[in-house]
Amino acid sequence: MTAAPSPAPTPPGARENAGSSAAPLTPYIPGYPGPQALQVSGGVGQVLQIFRDGSARTKAEIGTLTGLARSTVSARVDTLIAAGLLIDAGEAESSGGRPPARLRLNERARIVIAVELGVTHGQVAVADLFGTILGEERSDLVIADGPVPVLDWVIAAAHRQLAAAGHEVADILGIGIGVPGPVEHAAGLPVAPPIMPGWDRFDITGYVGARLAGPVYVDNDVNLLALGERAQEWPEVQDLVYVKVSTGVGAGIISGGALRRGSQGAAGDLGHVRIPFDPESGRAPEDERDLEALVGAAALAELLTPEPTAPRTRSAVLELIQAGADPVPAVLHQAGRDVGAALATVISLLNPSHVVVGGSVGAASPDLLAGVREIVESRSIALSSQDLHIIPSRSGDRGGTLGAAQMVLGYVLAPASIDALTA
Structure with a gap:
């Protein structure tokens, strides 16, 4: 007896939906509107889009959703099956006669590589076509060592994780890399990153692409944290700002369901916003600084450990936060006030429904959040804040790699990319 086909796994952030098999799950893809909102031109890539929410569908349902003729649906489906992108999902309920076959996205047909690089760590993951992490590897590293040794570790880790997941380099559909600095996203180049010496305009896409396979996409790490947080925890939220407080400070902006990078990819540089004097801070009236100079890990370490010989590192700050002894609560509460001063303008300008505070420092401190x-x-103003949710990050250590996977999938599963892949 042939075993029944396994059901599709629920994509990250999606909910099960009762009722007809044609009912879409909650969209989990940043910017993806769901099948009913698609303007289908009839191409193979457009047909694939209606499967990206995890649903299993019959050819008749595909025709209803797309408006395509039965023969055209069959041709498009046959192409996607031949490419391994659609597989059998069993039979639908029948109202009489032979039950129609259902199809679903084959999430393991290809994989993507998702990379998060921090100031003192790196993480490499393999993810399927839903963005589900299949395997990952994390290591201490120093971003200031320069691009070659850091990216060589990324490449070696990718090979190890590919093998562990039962895949080969040829299975890679794309690679996403997040770095802790400004990125000209269209070119994939870090631009004058202050904490990444040696990386300025280094050709990350060329270096990694020549040693692995598939297109390489590079972005600022906070943008990817915003994508990962939304995909994993808030798939229905259309307007979200993710604020990272760690070694540096930055923001990732999702507005209208899409990540907003700005014209050069520099949107969200919250760390360079000037913070006006706060009489409750204890600082001198003339002591106005950029936000990062007030609440970045080095600044907090100086406030929490005034001894000149004490370590001024992110890990030292985290140890003090976890201990919670004075003056930690007061220092972190003031740091939160400073972050709030910058965010108040952002909220008035963008009117998000959710502000997520993350990063190793931000996510670890209720005092900062308060x-x-x-x-x-x-x-x-009351209208912009009355239904505003200010919450700690929930995506944990995987936020960056989840977001890197979502970024890549947004490109490589786009209609034009699938049309090219199956041509």
């Missing part, structure tokens, strides 16, 4: 809420509530 300070953010205090200032945002006092300085934002």
Whole structure:
């Protein structure tokens, strides 16, 4: 007896939906509107889009959703099956006669490589076509060592994770890399990153692409954290700002369901916003600084460990936060007030429904979060803040790689990319 086909796994952030098999799951793809909103031109790539929400569908349902003729649907489906992108999902319920066959996306047909690079760590993951992490590897490293040794580790780790997941280099559909600095996204180039010496305009896409396979996409790490947080935890949210407080400070902006990078990819540089004097801070009136100079890990370490010989590192700050002894609560509450001062303007300008505070420092401190809420509530207009959710990040250590996977999938599963792949 032939075993029944296995059901498709639920994509990250999707919900099960009762009722007809044609009912779409909640969209989990940044910017993906769902099958009912697609403007289908009839291409193979457009047909694939209606399977990206994890649904299993019959050819008749495909025709209803796309408006394509039965013969055209069959031709498009046959092409996708031949490419390994669609597979059998069993039979649908029948109202009489032979039950129609259902199809679903073959999430293991190809894979993507997702990379997050921090100041002192790197993480490499293999993900399927839903963005589900199949395997990952994390290591301590120093981004200031320069691009060649860091990217050589990325490439070696990718090979190890590919083998562990039962895949080969030829199975890679694309590679996404997040770095802790400004990125000209269209070119894939870091541009004058202040904490990444030796990386300025280094050809990451060329270096990695020549040693692995598939197109390489590079972005600022906070943008990818925003994508990962939304995909994993808030798939229905259309307007979200992710704020990272760690060694540096930055923001990733999702507006209208899409990541907003700005014209050069520099949107979200919250760390360079000038913070006005706060009389409750204890600072001198003339002591106005950029946000990162006030709440970045080095600044917090100086406030929490005034001894000149004490370590001024992110890990030292985290140890002090976890201990929670004075003056940690007060220092972090003021740091939150400073972050809130920058965010109040962002909220008035963008009107997000959710502000997610993450990063190793931001996600670890309820005192910081309380300070953010205090200032945002006092300085934002009522309409922009009345239903605003200010919450800690929930995606944990996987946020960056989840977001890198979503970024890549947004490109490589786009209609034009699938048309080219199956031509």
